[in-house]
Amino acid sequence: xxxxxxxxxxxxxxxxxxxxxxxxxxxxxxxxxxxxxxxxxxxxxxxxxxxxxxxxxxxxxxxxxxxxxxxxxxxxxxxxxxxxxxxxxxxxxxxxxxxxxxxxxxxxxxxxxxxxxxxxxxxxxxxxxxxxxxxxxxxxxxxxxxxxxxxxxxxxxxxxxxxxxxxxxxxxxxxxxxxxxxxxxxxxxxxxxxxxxxxxxxxxxxxxxxxxxxxxxxxxxxxxxxxxxxxxxxxxxxxxxxxxxxxxxxxxxxxxxxxxxxxxxxxxxxxxxxxxxxxxxxxxxxxxxxxxxxxxxxxxxxxxxxxxxxxxxxxxxxxxxxxxxxxxxxxxxxxxxxxxxxxxxxxxxxxxxxxxxxxxxxxxxxxxxxxxxxxxxxxxxxxxxxxxxxxxxxxxxxxxxxxxxxxxxxxxxxxxxxxxxxxx
Ligand code: BJ8
Numbered sequence: 001x002x003x004x005x006x007x008x009x010x011x012x013x014x015x016x017x018x019x020x021x022x023x024x025x026x027x028x029x030x031x032x033x034x035x036x037x038x039x040x041x042x043x044x045x046x047x048x049x050x051x052x053x054x055x056x057x058x059x060x061x062x063x064x065x066x067x068x069x070x071x072x073x074x075x076x077x078x079x080x081x082x083x084x085x086x087x088x089x090x091x092x093x094x095x096x097x098x099x100x101x102x103x104x105x106x107x108x109x110x111x112x113x114x115x116x117x118x119x120x121x122x123x124x125x126x127x128x129x130x131x132x133x134x135x136x137x138x139x140x141x142x143x144x145x146x147x148x149x150x151x152x153x154x155x156x157x158x159x160x161x162x163x164x165x166x167x168x169x170x171x172x173x174x175x176x177x178x179x180x181x182x183x184x185x186x187x188x189x190x191x192x193x194x195x196x197x198x199x200x201x202x203x204x205x206x207x208x209x210x211x212x213x214x215x216x217x218x219x220x221x222x223x224x225x226x227x228x229x230x231x232x233x234x235x236x237x238x239x240x241x242x243x244x245x246x247x248x249x250x251x252x253x254x255x256x257x258x259x260x261x262x263x264x265x266x267x268x269x270x271x272x273x274x275x276x277x278x279x280x281x282x283x284x285x286x287x288x289x290x291x292x293x294x295x296x297x298x299x300x301x302x303x304x305x306x307x308x309x310x311x312x313x314x315x316x317x318x319x320x321x322x323x324x325x326x327x328x329x330x331x332x333x334x335x336x337x338x339x340x341x342x343x344x345x346x347x348x349x350x351x352x353x354x355x356x357x358x359x360x361x362x363x364x365x366x367x368x369x370x371x372x373x374x375x376x377x378x379x380x381x382x383x384x385x386x387x388x389x390x391x392x393x394x395x396x397x398x399x400x401x402x403x404x405x406x407x408x409x410x411x412x413x414x415x416x417x418x419x420x421x422x423x424x
Pocket of ligand 1 (some may be wrong): 060076077079115116121144145147148213234250284285310341343344345375376377378379
């Protein structure tokens with residue numbers, strides 16, 4: 001069936017038939033997982049609309065921005081400092097990489113036992129399925145895990161790729177390396193956009209990104225309440241959309257959602273009853289439309305009240321210090337803020353263990369579900385230390401390894417139901 005955006009997608013060189021198949025599956029999946037929930041917050045209508053236009057109006061906005069001379073920068077990791085991109089007048093979008101479509105094409109270039117997230121972004125490009133990737137003037141990769149690092153070398157044959165070197169430890173020399181990488185990135189962005197980053201523009205960008213982090217922190221604070229006012233699925237969706245929606249509009253709308261949540265908390269109302277076991281997810285990021293595990297968890301009798309993940313608290317916990325008034329001071333504040341990210345690619349990564357335990361206590365959860373994508377060594381291996389830390393704190397953990405396929409849904413459901421029974 002023809003779509004109003006077909007001409008735009010054709011111009012972006014998408015495979016129209018495969019793309020319309022993808023949108024059909026996505027719509028059905030969204031209906032089953034999201035729209036079927038009862039008692040949802042009114043403010044979620046904004047998110048439903050944004051998601052329904054994920055490849056439509058938002059892409060049109062990006063095309064309009066390009067026509068007005070702006071550049072589009074795509075990313076796959078929360079290490080890429082959005083403040084620098086925005087200060088140069090460009091638009092940053094987090095590229096999703098959460099679907100299985102395109103995986104077969106990716107497996108022609110990558111080993112089968114590569115994590116689903118990597119296969120997804122390579123597959124989306126090869127299969128011409130993603131209008132975001134096709135809109136990008138620059139795609140920024142990073143040297144986090146080995147899989148991503150090596151996949152970017154192949155991806156660079158198909159898209160304009162720039163790679164940032166991320167340190168693996170947190171000593172003074174690692175900070176120096178990271179600072180030099182931030183400066184190199186600033187130079188690259190200035191070159192691509194043709195704009196110099198001034199202190200005024202950098203200050204505005206720091207405030208803008210901090211404001212978005214603050215509203216997401218506010219949303220998370222409401223989730224401490226019992227009964228919890230929002231489902232884990234909906235909260236995950238809010239975090240997912242924060243990566244590609246316009247930041248000003250997003251912050252404003254999530255502020256309204258927070259008002260509604262706080263009202264609900266005041267009235268003692270929740271999305272589920274007080275007796276529903278509260279759990280927290282921890283581990284790999286869940287990119288759109290990777291809603292499989294949250295759906296299984298919440299249809300197994302539990303409710304998710306927090307995500308220790310890059311599409312969750314790891315991306316919003318720390319703010320950039322706003323007190324600097326020179327470019328140098330602001331860049332230093334950016335360097336310091338990003339050095340606090342506790343990705344499993346770091347060694348050692350004790351901060352993450354402390355954060356998980358503190359978060360589990362703060363949210364008063366009965367258990368933690370550790371999620372690693374199959375073949376993700378950093379998170380799968382770190383699960384051992386996470387389990388030990390949680391055990392010492394008296395909090396049960398269930399380790400799950402899975403991918404984007406639906407083959408293991410029944411098996412996961414059995415394990416999740418048993419875990420929920422045990423913690424109830
Ligand atoms: S800062 S978590 S966004 S790297 S799941 S591709 S690690 S094999 S995504 Fe990440 Fe940045 Fe770290 Fe966050 Fe590799 Fe693991 Fe795949 Fe992963």
